[in-house]
Amino acid sequence: MLRFATLAVLADAGVRAAAQAAAGAALQASGAWVPLASNLTSFLILSSTFVDDGERDASACYLAGLGCTAALLAQAHWLHAVPPALFWPAAALALASAAVNAAKLAGLLDAPGPAAALWPLWRRVVGCVGWAMVPQVAYLSLVRPASTAHAAATWGPAGVSMAAGAALLALLRAGWLPPAWRGAWDVASWTATLLFMMKPLAALAAAALEPATLLDVSPAAFLLPALATGLQVPRALLRCGVDAEIGSHMWLTGTSWATAFACVQAAVAAVAQGKPGTAAVALAAPLLFAACLLRTTATAQGSHLLLAPLQPVAAAYRQEARPWRLLLPRLSLRWALAAARSRRATRRLASQGLPSTACAP
Numbered sequence: 001m002l003r004f005a006t007l008a009v010l011a012d013a014g015v016r017a018a019a020q021a022a023a024g025a026a027l028q029a030s031g032a033w034v035p036l037a038s039n040l041t042s043f044l045i046l047s048s049t050f051v052d053d054g055e056r057d058a059s060a061c062y063l064a065g066l067g068c069t070a071a072l073l074a075q076a077h078w079l080h081a082v083p084p085a086l087f088w089p090a091a092a093l094a095l096a097s098a099a100v101n102a103a104k105l106a107g108l109l110d111a112p113g114p115a116a117a118l119w120p121l122w123r124r125v126v127g128c129v130g131w132a133m134v135p136q137v138a139y140l141s142l143v144r145p146a147s148t149a150h151a152a153a154t155w156g157p158a159g160v161s162m163a164a165g166a167a168l169l170a171l172l173r174a175g176w177l178p179p180a181w182r183g184a185w186d187v188a189s190w191t192a193t194l195l196f197m198m199k200p201l202a203a204l205a206a207a208a209l210e211p212a213t214l215l216d217v218s219p220a221a222f223l224l225p226a227l228a229t230g231l232q233v234p235r236a237l238l239r240c241g242v243d244a245e246i247g248s249h250m251w252l253t254g255t256s257w258a259t260a261f262a263c264v265q266a267a268v269a270a271v272a273q274g275k276p277g278t279a280a281v282a283l284a285a286p287l288l289f290a291a292c293l294l295r296t297t298a299t300a301q302g303s304h305l306l307l308a309p310l311q312p313v314a315a316a317y318r319q320e321a322r323p324w325r326l327l328l329p330r331l332s333l334r335w336a337l338a339a340a341r342s343r344r345a346t347r348r349l350a351s352q353g354l355p356s357t358a359c360a361p
Contacts, residue, residue: 008224033083047063297309
């Protein structure tokens with residue numbers, strides 16, 4: 001199914017390229033570069049994730065998405081609809097991603113030596129990009145209408161996010177955060193999923209601000225995006241049953257969310273155009289698909305419970321929430337004072353040459 005998803009990604013990119021070409025100069029005021037930048041960041045992260053996991057079909061799908069999104073961004077730049085400050089770093093990242101992922105797939109980065117350090121470094125780079133882009137995209141698409149006229153003044157959220165990330169690392173190194181925070185969160189998976197989840201919400205928010213735009217959009221326009229993500233859901237659900245890593249569960253979350261909201265967007269457009277029957281079909285289709293998929297998977301697992309395949313997903317998210325549960329008590333002044341007393345007692349015992357029995361709360 002992932003190969004069909006790849007074909008759907010390519011077809012959707014063709015449709016979008018034709019729409020951008022038809023828009024011409026009007027594309028400048030539409031803020032179309034914001035979802036493109038969001039998609040590019042998601043594809044940067046997820047392509048490296050699946051290459052690292054050895055998922056060749058999924059890697060091909062997301063590398064195709066990365067290439068198509070980069071091409072759409074280049075087309076929008078040629079139409080003067082993308083800030084140059086965004087386009088050139090994005091183009092450099094896309095080219096670097098193609099080179100590094102190709103080298104990894106060819107096995108060139110697996111041999112011992114200096115080249116072996118390139119892959120973990122690249123994963124950290126794309127993780128930092130995703131960390132910075134989540135609040136930036138949220139601000140541009142949900143808080144402030146984005147356009148190239150005032151884009152240069154709106155990069156504050158990305159800066160704040162990077163500063164917060166640096167502060168988090170400093171707190172971890174200083175021991176002010178629970179040890180469970182070290183490596184507990186798969187930052188890359190979280191950021192890629194959040195970017196995918198924000199895109200349909202931003203589109204619905206834009207439609208709520210300007211309902212007249214729904215009259216110009218065919219409900220069928222959302223079919224290819226729904227297929228591109230919906231065809232990945234069965235593979236993601238199957239992987240959740242055999243892989244306990246949070247990245248697998250977030251793949252299921254992101255693809256399911258994107259598929260459902262693509263159908264919701266189609267239903268909203270159909271209602272705005274006076275087509276309630278089409279809206280009902282658009283809403284019923286993902287529900288029927290999910291029910292059939294869950295029933296088939298549960299039966300294959302030997303369970304009669306419809307939601308049994310989702311139990312590993314719920315367990316993974318509970319584990320991801322554990323660092324927050326450990327962090328909340330440490331936000332209190334009482335804990336901070338107790339921790340300071342404990343560290344002073346430890347240093348005093350060490351200076352006297354005695355074994356340390358104090359421990360942080």
